[in-house]
Amino acid sequence: MEKKCAIEMKGITKRFGQVTANDxxxxxxxxxxxxxxxxxxxxxxxxxxxMLSGIYQPDEGEIYExxxxxxxxxxxxxxxxxxxxIHQHYKLIEVFTATQNIILGLNDGKMDIAAAEARxxxxxxxxxxxxxxxxxxYDMSVSQKQTVEIVKVLYxxxxxxxxxxxxxxxxxxxxxxxxxxxxxxxxxxxAIVIITHKxxxxxxxxxxxxxxxxxxxxxxxxxxxxxPQALTDMMVGHAVSLNIERPRYxxxxxxxxxxxxxxxxxxxxxxxxxxxxTANTGEILGVAGISGSGQKELLEAITGLYxxxxxxxxxxxxxxxxxxxxxxxxxxIRETGIGMAFVPEDRLGMGLVGSMGMTGNMLLRSWKNxxxxxxxxxxxEALANRIWKDLDVVTPGVDYPVRRLSGGNVQKxxxxxxxxxxxxxxxxxxxxxxxxxxxxxxxxxxxxxxxMKGVAVIYVGEDLDVLIELADRILVLCGGRVAGIVxxxxxxxxxxxxxxxxxxxxxxxx
Amino acid sequence: MTTLxxxxxxxxxxxTVLMYGTLGEILTEKSGNLNLGVExxxxxxxxxxxxxxxxxxxxxxxxxxxxxxxxxxxxxxxxAGMAASAIYSFITVTLRANQNVTGLALSIFGTxxxxxxxxxxxxxxxxxxxLSNGLKTFFASPVFPPFLVNIPVAGRIFxxxxxxxxxxxxxxxxxxxxxxxxxxxxYLTAVGESPATSDAxxxxxxxxxxxxxxxxxxxxxxxxxxxxxTTAGCVWNHEGLSGVxxxxxxxxxxxxxxxxxAIWGSILFGAMMIMxxxxxxxxxxxxxxxxxxxxVTVIVLVLTSMKNSRDKQPPASLGNNYFREER
Ligand SMILES: Nc1ncnc2c1ncn2[C@@H]1O[C@H](COP(=O)(O)OP(=O)(O)OP(=O)(O)O)[C@@H](O)[C@H]1O
Ligand SMILES: [Mg+2]
Numbered sequence: 001m002e003k004k005c006a007i008e009m010k011g012i013t014k015r016f017g018q019v020t021a022n023d024x025x026x027x028x029x030x031x032x033x034x035x036x037x038x039x040x041x042x043x044x045x046x047x048x049x050x051m052l053s054g055i056y057q058p059d060e061g062e063i064y065e066x067x068x069x070x071x072x073x074x075x076x077x078x079x080x081x082x083x084x085x086i087h088q089h090y091k092l093i094e095v096f097t098a099t100q101n102i103i104l105g106l107n108d109g110k111m112d113i114a115a116a117e118a119r120x121x122x123x124x125x126x127x128x129x130x131x132x133x134x135x136x137x138y139d140m141s142v143s144q145k146q147t148v149e150i151v152k153v154l155y156x157x158x159x160x161x162x163x164x165x166x167x168x169x170x171x172x173x174x175x176x177x178x179x180x181x182x183x184x185x186x187x188x189x190x191a192i193v194i195i196t197h198k199x200x201x202x203x204x205x206x207x208x209x210x211x212x213x214x215x216x217x218x219x220x221x222x223x224x225x226x227x228p229q230a231l232t233d234m235m236v237g238h239a240v241s242l243n244i245e246r247p248r249y250x251x252x253x254x255x256x257x258x259x260x261x262x263x264x265x266x267x268x269x270x271x272x273x274x275x276x277x278t279a280n281t282g283e284i285l286g287v288a289g290i291s292g293s294g295q296k297e298l299l300e301a302i303t304g305l306y307x308x309x310x311x312x313x314x315x316x317x318x319x320x321x322x323x324x325x326x327x328x329x330x331x332x333i334r335e336t337g338i339g340m341a342f343v344p345e346d347r348l349g350m351g352l353v354g355s356m357g358m359t360g361n362m363l364l365r366s367w368k369n370x371x372x373x374x375x376x377x378x379x380x381e382a383l384a385n386r387i388w389k390d391l392d393v394v395t396p397g398v399d400y401p402v403r404r405l406s407g408g409n410v411q412k413x414x415x416x417x418x419x420x421x422x423x424x425x426x427x428x429x430x431x432x433x434x435x436x437x438x439x440x441x442x443x444x445x446x447x448x449x450x451x452m453k454g455v456a457v458i459y460v461g462e463d464l465d466v467l468i469e470l471a472d473r474i475l476v477l478c479g480g481r482v483a484g485i486v487x488x489x490x491x492x493x494x495x496x497x498x499x500x501x502x503x504x505x506x507x508x509x510x
Numbered sequence: 511m512t513t514l515x516x517x518x519x520x521x522x523x524x525x526t527v528l529m530y531g532t533l534g535e536i537l538t539e540k541s542g543n544l545n546l547g548v549e550x551x552x553x554x555x556x557x558x559x560x561x562x563x564x565x566x567x568x569x570x571x572x573x574x575x576x577x578x579x580x581x582x583x584x585x586x587x588x589x590a591g592m593a594a595s596a597i598y599s600f601i602t603v604t605l606r607a608n609q610n611v612t613g614l615a616l617s618i619f620g621t622x623x624x625x626x627x628x629x630x631x632x633x634x635x636x637x638x639x640x641l642s643n644g645l646k647t648f649f650a651s652p653v654f655p656p657f658l659v660n661i662p663v664a665g666r667i668f669x670x671x672x673x674x675x676x677x678x679x680x681x682x683x684x685x686x687x688x689x690x691x692x693x694x695x696x697y698l699t700a701v702g703e704s705p706a707t708s709d710a711x712x713x714x715x716x717x718x719x720x721x722x723x724x725x726x727x728x729x730x731x732x733x734x735x736x737x738x739x740t741t742a743g744c745v746w747n748h749e750g751l752s753g754v755x756x757x758x759x760x761x762x763x764x765x766x767x768x769x770x771x772a773i774w775g776s777i778l779f780g781a782m783m784i785m786x787x788x789x790x791x792x793x794x795x796x797x798x799x800x801x802x803x804x805x806v807t808v809i810v811l812v813l814t815s816m817k818n819s820r821d822k823q824p825p826a827s828l829g830n831n832y833f834r835e836e837r
Contacts (some may be wrong), residue, residue, distance in 0.1 A: 016835075053710070055709075055710070055834055055835070056834075056835055057835075074709075074712070075709055075710045075711065075712055076712030076713075076714075079712055085710075087710070091704065091706055091707035091710045091711075092704075092707060093699075093700050093703045093704055093707055093708075094703065094704075094820065094826065095699075095703060095820060095821060095823075095826075096696075096699075096700065096703075100696060104696075104697070104700055104707070104708065104711040104713070105697065105700075105708065105711030105712035105713045106711075106712075107693075136820070138820045152711075
């Protein structure tokens, strides 16, 4: 059966100064179908979709909707053509409620919040969403914010939906929920484009896959006829191996001893409850758990950013001396040699200055090491160049403002900088969020490289498949408590999954 | 007691000037435009407001009509303020130049124009520009009938003010309703919070920024006119007007961008500014009094940022220009 074509893009080219983000791309989007758009970081996926949502204007090329030529000059016009986009960085007004955000920009007579709320509720029940229409956005979790974004688009009657990396910040459970909704919408005859770097999601939810590489259109395949390896090869342009090596470090030593760690949040809820473990040199300690089980608090408590109520965190120096970290300032702890590559949800908000280039951002971390009043740019520049090369950052140069880089490339700069600071304990949380599959594997091998240098690596991750391939031991958190510590070489996904809900099943309720 | 009442009345008189300046700037800043040119705008409002009333009286002669003169003064000041902020909008919104620099330039430009118009009138009219005494009293006298004004204590405090004060309060209430209850008001807030979001939602950023800034500038300019026509006694007086615009900018922060706070905030600031005339404490130089409002503003800023309430923050994109394709 021939699918009905919703949007056809022909020969689309878009340039930003010296960067050609899209190079004469042809693309078809069909109704009643979920299309995955795949490509490495900086390959131009967001740019291409932004031309459908009216944010960018193509420099060359034509766009057709249902066979007739259209010109999308602004986001408003995009809505008129029934195109709605959920952006990589959410576009919501923080101080507004969900409903206010949803009706933003609409001109349907009198402003009637109550009626709007009723319609929001109706849309929610139809597709199985769950939001509180009167809640302010700044009080919402990431997944709730995303739900608001989706409802916003549906409320406007969009029948062509574009989702730019919607799952990057969702937990697997939330992702499954989202996919159910997307399938519902597909049954409804809507055309859906989803951008994601997670290949198992592509295999799971999409009907067809379109691949871009360095701004060029490579091809479209049916999901049923392909597999992750083939897609990766298409994306990268040559065969790559998707294997994680896990060598053994000859002589592991204890590096960090955590005992009875308990932290309490502002509301008095125990976020961590007598957590004990050790992290060893030459070992990657994976941390698994449903999101919000205390992962963030654990890392923050170790780095001194979260107040500790009880317990001790001891750091063993190379000469065997023990240092108590509880009660020390973050700066002091850093100086002991504990590094954290914490990758926040808001990539630009934490740790990077958008208007500076890579070199400048490297300097931010190292300026304290220099002596005298003058900046020394040599080392940071060398480091910037190294990250540029190692992680394949797509940028015209190390002095190009990082704000202009694609989402994933911004992340590479952040992660690259943290890993290169060569700490004794390296902690990362969600380090591969938003990174393409190839770069993710580069990060894994960089972490392994650090491990083999004798660094104690703590890796908080969501992807269990990766955890059981990468980590030597896996600590499973459940509701702030340690549900178990398993050997990464022998553990199964099922075993870890069970541990993740360990306490919930034993004790019903709170 | 009488000193206290006199203090309140004087505070309201000066506060009215500030209230216009502040309300206008609140509207402007709600769109994300930080217009630092209020000082210049208020100068222009003062000069053009006076000119409007003066030339109207000159043309009308004996047939001069009080309410009409007031209306003309308001409209001339408003138009002058709109023109000045239209320039600001063009430079920042359309040409996307730095808002601070543009605002400061406008401040210098506006004071210059105001001075020029004021002096030009004086010279071309043979050394002295003033309205007739009848019109002067009309501008400066209470709107309410004498029996209300003469009620002991309450009459002076509530009913003895000029029409400009009551108009300003009305404006503040209307602005509050506009921002809280209407769709346009909500969209304006959205534009000031996140232009990218509003743009993606289909709101015209340019239209909102231009309109809010020009209308806001017009309102601020009325403040300058009110000063010249009430406190300064309908003659051009640039000294008294100097610094008022800056005070209004500080007051916007003090009010937390809320029009209703501007009502009591400007009276409070008015009181602080005239205190040195009324209750002078020996050994304390008048300059100390005059920096009081700024000190209070800083304290308020510190307190609110300590409380970290998400609703009491400046518009999130304040001071930033918007360009759709920039990221
Ligand atoms: N507004 C802009 N100004 C300058 N350069 C831009 C702009 N938008 C995109 N680019 C450049 O265009 C290229 C493609 O970026 P785009 O965001 O489309 O990548 P992407 O495929 O979405 O990557 P990611 O997976 O990392 O999100 C990048 O090299 C980026 O630096
Ligand atoms: Mg992108």
